[in-house]
Amino acid sequence: MKFGSAFREYLQEEREWLVDQKCAHVEYIRLKKVLKTCQKDTSSSDNKDQLCHCQSCPLCDQQFFSELMKEASDVVGYFSSRVKNLLHLHIATGMQRYVLRLRQCFKDDRQALTQEGRILIEYIAMNAIAMRKILKKYDKVHSSVNGENFKSRMHAEHIEILHSPWLIELGAFYLNSSGLDSCDLDGVYGRFSCELNITKAVMTLVLPDSINLEHDLTCAICLDFVFNPYALSCGHIFCKSCACSAASVMIFQGLKAASPESKCPICREVGVYSKAVHMLELDLLVKRRCKDYWKERLAGERGDKLKQSNDYWNLQSTYSIGLM
């Protein structure tokens, strides 16, 4: 089955869900038509060449890249908010937990959560494939590398569809729900699978159209499996304690207290700590798979936190008394 028809079928199949949620998606079919008209215009003016051999095409570029950028950011934003909401229901704390447990006595939400997770994985995969194919088509029609350049621009602006930390969270959610080392999902355009390799600390997401995503779950600072992980807005994942040390803040203060000038230890990008994402599902996955390691790290972090808070308050009291 061609991707165009598969994408159309996917949109029709999920129409109710998409309309209800005011969901954004890549306008693959419409953008393909734009490219087709461009191809026709150029081929009618010059029959020798079927393709438009120009580095940039004003006919396409007016609506093409600006719309794609907007669509991509909408898709990522929508996906993030939906996953956040889904996982909030799955890992509720405090009073919410009791309310949800009470609700589960009357209605089993687990099936619904898993179903929504499947829909979201399919949603992000289909949009990523659509984006990839339309950019490839653009480069083919215009014999340019603008599509590739656009991909790197998206990567720089952190709106690359498949590089969202929420996708890792969703994969972790699936592995937590199944309780297995790997799980398979069947979709419109192929199979999705997710597995965790503890020896290498890698989570692999295999999506249709031969998209193979390997997420390294080793913290680049402590060189261990991530514990209490946070994903910075640049996409790099660290343990909370490691990220706090790198940002020169105390663990009990949290990453929000980091200075805007603090850089990511890997890519050295500035201002990535303020929008850091706490990856609770991933932490739960580590907790379930490596119990001893998790307990050891928990004890270590508690000790560090206690020591840091003691030092901090001793210093504060010394200042307030006026001994310094």
Added chain:
Amino acid sequence: MANSNLPRRIIKETQRLLSEPAPGISASPSEDNMRYFNVMILGPTQSPYEGGVFKLELFLPEEYPMAAPKVRFLTKIYHPNIDKLGRICLDILKDKWSPALGIRTVLLRYICLSSFTLVDVYLKRPIHFLKKCSKHQSAFQYQPVHGFYKM
């Protein structure tokens, strides 16, 4: 004493360095202090230091990996970025240090440094390490001295 409460990071890095040594680099921790490393670097091929064996000392401070390791050449070497005491002028050991870097990265950067001089971070007197190519060339065109000290 220095070996007690050694962070897991240092243990892991040491194990990795011993099990998968980087090409042209040999690094082993001291028996009495696991934070002190004896390093041997082979002069890179197609560089003025080819065939040379250079001994370095590397020390991981208490704050490591939040602070950069301390490294010094023990073997005398002619290089515009290395002074007569063997101290190296390298960005990643100063303001460009990141906790995501490690011993291996630092040592590999030294090998790169041996092949290329970092003109923008010369030490005080680069002229002492460089010589004029020929009478006909401009006074500002220099080439590195093709000399080193073998152990």
